[in-house]
Amino acid sequence: MARKECVYIPRIIPIRDLKNTTEISKMCNESPELVYITKNGYGDMVIMGMKAYEEKLYMLDVYSRLAQAEEEIHEGKAIDARKALKDLKAKYGL
Structure with a gap:
């Protein structure tokens, strides 16, 4: 059976929508992905929920430790x- 991949469609919203903070907070916390903010049709900012942020930091730490281990090898x-x-x-006769 083929493995089913979870594909996230990026959420892109215009900066004017940031006025609705409750809806933006809900959007960020419902998705593990980033929310891209555009200004005049161009990328301006990225926001995310705390859980997604903590997961990204954790993975950055894992990648850093793996790189350090590779270097030591x-x-x-x-x-x-x-x-x-x-x-x-x-040495210990085991």
């Missing part, structure tokens, strides 16, 4: 886990 600061476990077993 390339610098030779990391060792193979199987070899490390084998060495520890030999």
Whole structure:
């Protein structure tokens, strides 16, 4: 069976709609995606709900840690886990 992907259609609203703060807040909190604000037909701002913001920050932290781990591997600061476990077993007679 084919895997079903969730596709979000970006929400784009004109800046004049920001007057209705309750509706904008509801829109931001109902969607995990960003809400794009346009001014004179061009992109001006992006807003999002707190949950989406926290998820984006979390993923940025994950990507940063992965990049750091990749760098440590390339610098030779990391060792193979199987070899490390084998060495520890030999050292402690396990």
